[in-house]
Amino acid sequence: MKYIKDADKQTGCIFCSLPRDSSDLASLIVERGKLGFVVLNRFPYTSGHIMVAPYAHQATIELLDEKTQAEMMSLISHSIRVLRSVYRPDGFNVGANIGCAAGAGFAEHVHFHIVPRWVGDTNFMSTTGDVRVLPEDLETTWKRIKEAW
Secondary structure (H helix, E strand, O other): OHHHHHHHHOOOOHHHHHHHOOOHHHHOEEEEOOOEEEEEOOOOOOOOOEEEEEOOOOOOHHHOOHHHHHHHHHHHHHHHHHHHHHHOOOEEEEEOOOOHHHOOOOOOOOOEEEEEEOOOOOOHHHHHOOOOOOOOOHHHHHHHHHHHO
């Protein structure tokens, strides 16, 4: 898949470079707000796994100004509504890994994950094979979420 082959080419902060891309489909950006944006995760745990990030390059929530914090929560809430309408999940994992010790892959730029979940969505593939199976490609996911936004 192209997105896996191109993954090694990324340098610098992805959350700073993604919004500079003029193609929302190429960057997988679903929505651009005034202070932050919503983007598909290129390596999702499930279909519909999205992230919300501020434009400000800050490592942790408390370094963001109050307006940016408020917009992040608004984008997270709207993301959940959209994902409910598109995928009808049974629940969600919503959160941020702040700092390397907490598991942040990009610790220098705070971001929030919204992961739709279904009862029984952990099956033998992820349990025994340490792999995930996604029923649709990223372009299809982007189109479905973008249309519902």
